[in-house]
Amino acid sequence: MSSSILPTTSPLTSKPTTKLTNTPFISNRTLAIKTRTNQTHRSIICNHSPDNNHNHNSNHSHPKLIIPNIDRRNLLVGLGGLYTATNMPAALADPITTPDITSSCKEANSGIKDIENAVRTRKCCPPSTKKPIKSFVFPNEKTVRVRWPAHSRSKDQVEKYKKAIQAMQDLPEDHPHSFLQQAKIHCAYCNGGYTQVDNGFPDIDIQIHNSWLFFPYHRWYLYFYERILGKLINDPTFALPYWNWDNPAGMTIPEIFHDNKTGPPNPLFDIYRDARHLPPQTVDLDFGGGERDTTREIQIACNLSTIYRDLVRNGADTTSFFGGKYVAGDAPVANGDKSVGSVEAGCHIAMHRWVGDPTQANFEDMGNLYSSGYDPLFYAHHSNVDRMWTLWKNLGIKGHTELTDPDWLNASYVFYDENEELVRVYNKDCFKMENLKYKYLEETGGPWLKSRPARRSKNSQAASISTADVKTVDQLKFPVTLDAVLKVQVKRPAVNRSADEKAKVNEVLLINGIRFDGEKYVKFDVFVNDKVKEGEVVTPCDPEYAGGFAQIPHSGMNKMLMSSAARFGLTELLEDTNTEEDEYAVVALVPRVGRDDLTISDIKIELVPI
Known part of the structure; x- marks a missing residue:
């Protein structure tokens, strides 16, 4: 059997790194059960990064009893009635609940092997405005924002987009809407900046990736990002572009993100991109670290087959497409029923790594999750990833149905909205885009629909x-x-x-x-x-x-x-x-x-x- 695909050069490797420590492996359902006592114990839940001058102390009246390797649903039986349904702590609620992001945040230093040479800060905690968390309210405007393909755009769309990004970059760095703070959101959520403290598991990090949280979290992230940009230029119709890499015409880095060789700097350009992959290089939606020795025509054909595989063949059922179940008490570092979704592990990861700069110690910016948000191209990439959810649903194929598990519906996150208010949002409120007042210019089909790999002769x-x-x-x-x-x-x-x-x-x-x-x-x-x-x-x-x-x-x-x-x-x-x-x-x-x-x-x- 041939173990190679299209001929490649040797895979890119990073600089020598330190060895992993022999830290014990945590079981998937390590449970923190708080016994009821009248004693009060003061403990620090987590520490802000040094550049965010906030420490969060919280009173806890319940010391922890750690019981590893026990499924939470069997806990009542296993304890022989010691804890009943009426006196079990609320910490055992299933949906992942993001804590107050301004007070329960810790330094996101993992994922950065060569910290000495890191080009982006690992201090990803957001600034505090000392405002309470509000409930989310659906937008009531009649206008629907229409996201547009970055390779096929009008001059007006590009000028608005650049103006909005420039306005964001001009804000003070400690403003919750600043470009720096928006980039840090991905770092904090995706690199262990928050724990399941509100679920009663302060020692277990929240991890957005490798589970059914991947699509809804990023949808909410882009939703607020888009509305913030629109408010900065006072345009309620403002909509993000999407990098249309599922269409042959969009299979290069779009021109609007290029460096301006002459004239004023382009606010959409990021210096930390792989120089080998600048236009006219065709994207590789199955990128594995090495360069393909092939033609543009073959690469496009393989890209289209990859989209078909991610959305149809490997996304035939809800779990395969969205990723596996992930609830309170689940540790991201443990064995269990969590699995990565077809799009997340496929074209999504490939494009992150294809764009990231291999000359940097940690493949910044797009090549590492802690730094991805510093490249404006990241948001266009994820806009198209979000669009994959819509394309998948609109195929009308049996099995392409939304998640209905209450543990998914009631999982929640906290973001700053366009009014600088802290808002708690839930998965159940995001799967109908019409309620969020945005859509995509193209929401059905594409040339990849006819790209099922040909039957072997x-x-x-x-x-x-x-x-x-x-x-x-x-x-x-x-x-x-x-x-x-x-x-x-x-x-x-x-x-x-x-x-x-x-x-x-x-x-x-x-x-x-x-x-x-x-x-x-x-x-x-x-x-x-x-x-x-x-x-x-x-x-x-x-x-x-x-x-x-x-x-x-x-x-x-x-x-x-x-x-x-x-x-x-x-x-x-x-x-x-x-x-x-x-x-x-x-x-x-x-x-x-x-x-x-x-x-x-x-x-x-x-x-x-x-």
């Missing part, structure tokens, strides 16, 4: 897959270190399923317990049933490529290893590789970048209702 395939270097799942001793290509024979739950069965249930490959250094760029690719004849190379355009798992540096939780899971749709892949009759699927995991400390704990195939 049987003439190009061997009669069977060689099992000489293939292990069975039973032969593996988990966790398995993924420091070289690993080929595994995995039993399928059913073969030769009918069209009716496929319409009701999707066949999914699950890679569980993916454990990795959260402060490094990590990527491995997954190929299934590759039996192409000698001399042929499997690429992201081909049906054997199931997809990849990728992470850019972010919160390593004080240098602890992180854990996630990945899901890959097999129903179409098996059809297109002529292997529906096979009792076993041969899965090849191909590490690309960050293989140090990269392990997996389980590989299996399941049938998932859609």
Whole structure:
């Protein structure tokens, strides 16, 4: 089996880094249960960064009892009635609840391997206006803001956008609407700046990525960012651009973000971008750290197949698209049912790393989550990521339905709104864009819809897959270190399923317990049933490529290893590789970048209702 896709140079590597400390691994559902007592214990929840002169002391009348490895839902039974439904503390509520962001914030230093040479501050706490948190109120204006493709724009749209960004950059740095403070929002939320203190778990960080919080959090982030910019130029119709990288015409960095060689500086330009990827270089939506030796035409075709894979084949059910469940008490560094969504681990991560500057110690700006918000291109990128949610829903495919779990609906965040008020927002209020008074110019389809990888010609395939270097799942001793290509024979739950069965249930490959250094760029690719004849190379355009798992540096939780899971749709892949009759699927995991400390704990195939 060929383990390579389009020919690449050696993957980019970062500078030597310090080794991880031997910090104990925290279980997924470590519970902090507060006993009732009349004694008062004063403790500091967390510390502001040195440049934010606020310390938050909070009275706590309940010391903690730590009970590891117990599912919260079984707690009442396990304690034999010691705690009842009426006296269980409110801290055990399920939805993730962001605390007061101005008083419960700590320095986000994880994800920054080379702190000495970091070009952005790790002090990401927002300024305090000493205002109470208000409830969110839907906008009542009649005007709907229409977000526009950055590559196809009017002069008026560009001038308004530049004027708004310039106004934001001109604000004092300690203003909650300043460019610096808006950039810090992503750093704080995505690099462990906040803990689940309001849920009763002050020692467990909140992590936006690798779960079902990814889409709604970023939607709210952009919602307020857009409205702040509009207010700065007194324009209630102001709308953000989106980097339309799912369209061939938009598959380069848009011109409006280029450096002005002559004339005044462009407020949309950021110096910390990969010089190799400036226009006219075509984006690589499956970027793995190395450069492709291919033509623009082939790269575009592979990009379109990647979008199709992320939205259709690997996003066939709600969990696969949004990511796995993540609730109060869940630790981001633990094994569990959390998994990364298809878009997040796919084109989203690829574009972050493709833009980031490899000459910097930490791949600033877009190449690291703590620094991404300093590049105006980040917001156009995430506007298109947000648009992927709309495109996915509007496909009208069975299984493409919104989340309805109360733990997701009632998860909440706190932001400064356009009026400098602290506002608490909930997931349940963001999935209908019409209520938020914005839309996208293009909300359906695209050329990627016709980019399902072509079915493999049987003439190009061997009669069977060689099992000489293939292990069975039973032969593996988990966790398995993924420091070289690993080929595994995995039993399928059913073969030769009918069209009716496929319409009701999707066949999914699950890679569980993916454990990795959260402060490094990590990527491995997954190929299934590759039996192409000698001399042929499997690429992201081909049906054997199931997809990849990728992470850019972010919160390593004080240098602890992180854990996630990945899901890959097999129903179409098996059809297109002529292997529906096979009792076993041969899965090849191909590490690309960050293989140090990269392990997996389980590989299996399941049938998932859609």
